[in-house]
Amino acid sequence: MNLILLHQHEIDANGTITLQDRRAKHICEIIKPAVGDTLSTGIIDATIGQARVLAISASDDYSVTLDIAELSQLSLNTQQFQKTNQQTLPQALDITLIIALPRPKVARRLVRLCVECGVKTIYFINSYRVEKSFWQSPMLHEEKFNEQIILGLEQCKDTIWPSVSMHKRFKPFVEDQLPDIVKGKQAVVAHPYQAEIDISADRQAITQRQKHASVIVIGPEGGFIPYEIELLQKTGLKTMGLGKRIYRVETVVPLLLGKLGL
């Protein structure tokens, strides 16, 4: 937890907040500040700054009261807020990820990882080789993803909430939504078989690619089936190979973010 992350609605009218949850525990056990010290604090979808510790208690339950008035005011002044955010918030990655739904446990880890890396738009989609049962998992409920999003934002000291959405039908997603998503962007589908671009060999292609915002589509274990690849190609996506290795989805995502983004 490199940042104490708050929701705007948690802050009370006189600009203070009393934490008694995992954040309080972290402050008491790890940071161990004294009253009067300041902590790196962020308000979701708003700014980052210093919040002063007004009271702290680790006796029975953990309890920490912070003074957020200054930070909160800053967030409400749009112009000043935008200026401050340019200085304090890390830049978002100009990469949209579209991922065939992996095992729900992996999907959760991926959300945290992507948020940590600055990805702001993630679509999980269906594919022929996605196990149908995955879609029923309670791990994919919004509040479960929200936990991972918060962990990601706390790690990388960011406040901007990402969009994570689920699309249970492949064809309607590709035909109706994908054209708008890829419009004006470089769009590739990671596909090791007879790829049009070999990212491990063709450095020129990568450098070209880095200049533009990108959309990256990643298939399921075993890959997209030919029908799906054809449909993606019809929408203007190029297939992209990564060399001979076969990666897990949680490995290939940061590899590609490193290669095309960062």
Place this chain on the structure above:
Amino acid sequence: MNLILLHQHEIDANGTITLQDRRAKHICEIIKPAVGDTLSTGIIDATIGQARVLAISASDDYSVTLDIAELSQLSLNTQQFQKTNQQTLPQALDITLIIALPRPKVARRLVRLCVECGVKTIYFINSYRVEKSFWQSPMLHEEKFNEQIILGLEQCKDTIWPSVSMHKRFKPFVEDQLPDIVKGKQAVVAHPYQAEIDISADRQAITQRQKHASVIVIGPEGGFIPYEIELLQKTGLKTMGLGKRIYRVETVVPLLLGKLGL
């Protein structure tokens, strides 16, 4: 398990092998071949090819007998073996990783991840901010790492065993071993504070860097202390920033491999 991985010593004199472990379970439950089918099989530090299923039983215990004669012969003929390997094995990454020992659970995951990405040399080193207790963990025993190495090789269809070593003393490692490790290579230490190279801004530096084999040093949570950075710089390493975000070590490793390797 994209590859059935064998040790040379497991193959018996007439060129067959009978598996009764997790490999047999995987073959019986996931691949479900018939007698006579062939399986993508590799011999550690040797070649990859097809092994024919001679017998398979999933009744009481799992048991699979494979004919490895052809594959094994190929491995013994050095010249033919090298030629075949160029065609069948993925290229190793020309990147040496030196990582301040993270939590042992994370170290294990990192080994698997690095092997999956083709890294062949990993040094875990000490640093002021590495918790001393980490070095005592049974999770760091060689056989525990070996399990992760096998998982990594199976995933990426590689057979070449990597070197993973532990160095409990920072100064002797940096003064006595590091100069030989970095000789003739681009060597950087990921360090977000006043970095000499900003990888998120300076694409030219990256492209330059990509042309050479690299040594990447990654610090502990909270970073190296100034004394350690100075010692690394004296050995010729440049500090390298990655932008404003603070990454977990298991995130920054694949990001950097994607950026500088792949």
